[in-house]
Amino acid sequence: MCMIAAMTVCLTLAASQTSDAADRLHAMAKSLSPVPPPPTNPTNAFALSPAAALFGQRLFFDPGLSRAGDVSCSTCHDPTLAFADGKQVAEGLNTGTINSPTILGAAHHRWLFLDGRADTLWSQALGPIENDLEMGSSRTDAVRHIAGNEILRAEYTALFGPLPDVENLDRFPVNARPGRPQWEAMGTEDQHAITSAFVNLGKAIEAYERLLQPGHSDFDRWVASIDAGTSSTELMSPAAHRGFGLFAGDAGCRQCHFGPMFSDLEFHDLALPPRDPAAAPLPGRGAGYELLRKREFAADGIWSAAPGSTKARRAAGARIGPEHWGSFRTPSLRNVAKTGPYMHAGQFETLSEVLAFYNTLDGQVRRHHHAESVLQPLNFTPDQLADLEAFLKALSGDPPAILLRKPRRSNGTEPPKSAE
Amino acid sequence: MRLSTLCMFTLITLLLASGCAQRPGIKDSTTTEDGRFRVTWWQTPPRPIEANSYFELFVEVEDLTDDEEPYDLRFDATMPAHRHGMNMVASPTRFTRDSWVVRDLLLHMPGEWVMTFDVTDQNGVLHRASETVILD
Numbered sequence: 001m002c003m004i005a006a007m008t009v010c011l012t013l014a015a016s017q018t019s020d021a022a023d024r025l026h027a028m029a030k031s032l033s034p035v036p037p038p039p040t041n042p043t044n045a046f047a048l049s050p051a052a053a054l055f056g057q058r059l060f061f062d063p064g065l066s067r068a069g070d071v072s073c074s075t076c077h078d079p080t081l082a083f084a085d086g087k088q089v090a091e092g093l094n095t096g097t098i099n100s101p102t103i104l105g106a107a108h109h110r111w112l113f114l115d116g117r118a119d120t121l122w123s124q125a126l127g128p129i130e131n132d133l134e135m136g137s138s139r140t141d142a143v144r145h146i147a148g149n150e151i152l153r154a155e156y157t158a159l160f161g162p163l164p165d166v167e168n169l170d171r172f173p174v175n176a177r178p179g180r181p182q183w184e185a186m187g188t189e190d191q192h193a194i195t196s197a198f199v200n201l202g203k204a205i206e207a208y209e210r211l212l213q214p215g216h217s218d219f220d221r222w223v224a225s226i227d228a229g230t231s232s233t234e235l236m237s238p239a240a241h242r243g244f245g246l247f248a249g250d251a252g253c254r255q256c257h258f259g260p261m262f263s264d265l266e267f268h269d270l271a272l273p274p275r276d277p278a279a280a281p282l283p284g285r286g287a288g289y290e291l292l293r294k295r296e297f298a299a300d301g302i303w304s305a306a307p308g309s310t311k312a313r314r315a316a317g318a319r320i321g322p323e324h325w326g327s328f329r330t331p332s333l334r335n336v337a338k339t340g341p342y343m344h345a346g347q348f349e350t351l352s353e354v355l356a357f358y359n360t361l362d363g364q365v366r367r368h369h370h371a372e373s374v375l376q377p378l379n380f381t382p383d384q385l386a387d388l389e390a391f392l393k394a395l396s397g398d399p400p401a402i403l404l405r406k407p408r409r410s411n412g413t414e415p416p417k418s419a420e
Numbered sequence: 421m422r423l424s425t426l427c428m429f430t431l432i433t434l435l436l437a438s439g440c441a442q443r444p445g446i447k448d449s450t451t452t453e454d455g456r457f458r459v460t461w462w463q464t465p466p467r468p469i470e471a472n473s474y475f476e477l478f479v480e481v482e483d484l485t486d487d488e489e490p491y492d493l494r495f496d497a498t499m500p501a502h503r504h505g506m507n508m509v510a511s512p513t514r515f516t517r518d519s520w521v522v523r524d525l526l527l528h529m530p531g532e533w534v535m536t537f538d539v540t541d542q543n544g545v546l547h548r549a550s551e552t553v554i555l556d
Contacts, residue, residue: 254530255531258471258472259472264529266507266529267507313524317508317511317524318508319505319507319508321504323504372502373502374502
């Protein structure tokens with residue numbers, strides 16, 4: 001009798017512990033899904049404008065914003081590759097040093113670029129246009145491109161008002177951008193007019209990019225089933241379920257990859273092996289912070305719609321420390337299966353390689369004694385690594401197809417060739 | 421055992437229902453390592469602190485020995501196990517002769533954080549109080 005009672009207690013306790021573990025796992029899952037709307041951005045008065053988003057979508061796919069007319073935002077953020085580019089490092093007009101991150105869910109990030117050199121999405125969007133490694137153009141020529149295109153000009157003026165008289169090449173020279181003699185030769189008012197219009201382009205691109213949310217994934221469908229009280233385990237594979245258990249538990253992934261974007265949105269140094277051992281080490285946030293401080297288009301600057309906002313104050317309050325040298329922003333894991341190569345310099349081609357690194361930390365290179373020490377080797381079995389990978393592959397989901405291409409005109413016809 | 425479990429469950433339920441564990445405005449307190457100052461802080465929601473959610477502290481410093489006005493307060497938080505601190509500058513703004521507001525604090529990762537309150541007295545001597553916070 002006593003033995004039966006003891007066994008009953010043991011079984012009850014075991015069942016209770018199993019139930020507790022499942023409850024904890026479900027609570028963890030619900031903290032990761034669904035993806036909420038991105039936080040508001042008061043520094044961009046057009047962030048939520050559908051007309052600005054449509055205009056921004058047109059700009060995003062428009063190579064006319066580049067120096068030679070052959071590079072657009074979508075060159076490095078290709079919708080068919082989950083808005084990454086499938087390359088080790090970005091290739092615009094020239095080859096860069098950093099892997100192109102996906103921009104799906106970019107509006108959730110508090111820092112833009114992997115080194116956090118921008119504090120708003122609109123200011124990020126302006127950077128590549130004038131970067132000689134990327135689009136290599138100038139703000140003056142970008143505005144001239146808008147003015148010279150019937151559709152773009154009409155959409156711009158409807159949103160933002162008249163454009164400067166950029167056809168006057170004496171006042172608005174070709175290639176004029178800060179740091180160049182053509183720019184310095186311009187009058188202050190003309191410089192201001194060009195920069196004002198240029199900023200509007202960035203704000204329209206942000207309006208579009210805010211719509212690029214990660215789509216519903218198998219993981220999200222499973223979490224929704226928990227909320228519905230059904231907890232349909234068939235919505236993810238058994239391996240993915242086991243992988244989620246590891247992700248939320250022993251693997252420790254959630255130290256940095258938590259919240260609906262599976263990212264703490266901040267910077268870490270994993271002491272990754274360099275892509276090119278002969279090349280100078282990348283400073284990451286160490287340099288990104290300096291660029292942020294000098295940035296013309298800051299959240300608390302004159303081009304911001306809300307320089308006194310909480311967002312702007314917090315961006316200005318960023319701290320840099322010695323541990324930030326060599327650190328890069330934690331990437332979101334949503335759509336991670338589609339966005340290889342991985343890590344800030346594309347060090348790993350596949351998810352398997354990424355997990356193999358975390359499993360052993362082989363090849364880690366500590367570049368200075370201030371570096372943080374977040375990682376410990378996982379020492380997982382091959383089956384456990386496969387389960388983790390299965391879970392990561394369950395995080396893929398596309399945004400609506402209408403957002404994945406150059407927009408058609410509102411009447412459903414393609415724009416004329418002049419807008420291509 | 422069942423009765424005691426039931427009693428504990430009831431007690432916790434009553435505490436949670438009364439909002440004691442979550443109510444904003446509840447204060448925490450500690451003293452500097454040398455016992456000179458008592459540091460008391462009130463925290464804005466979210467309470468308890470959540471990983472990667474901004475919060476603010478209202479900090480009061482009381483001189484337990486000389487009743488002297490503290491000269492200055494500095495605040496910081498670090499993760500000793502990870503060897504890093506916050507990614508935000510903590511800038512206490514003086515509110516009264518012995519109180520400060522610290523805005524835009526962000527403990528960006530789960531795990532063990534150590535919050536430090538460094539009180540400088542009128543002679544320039546530093547007195548440290550610290551508190552460990554573990555975030556889920």
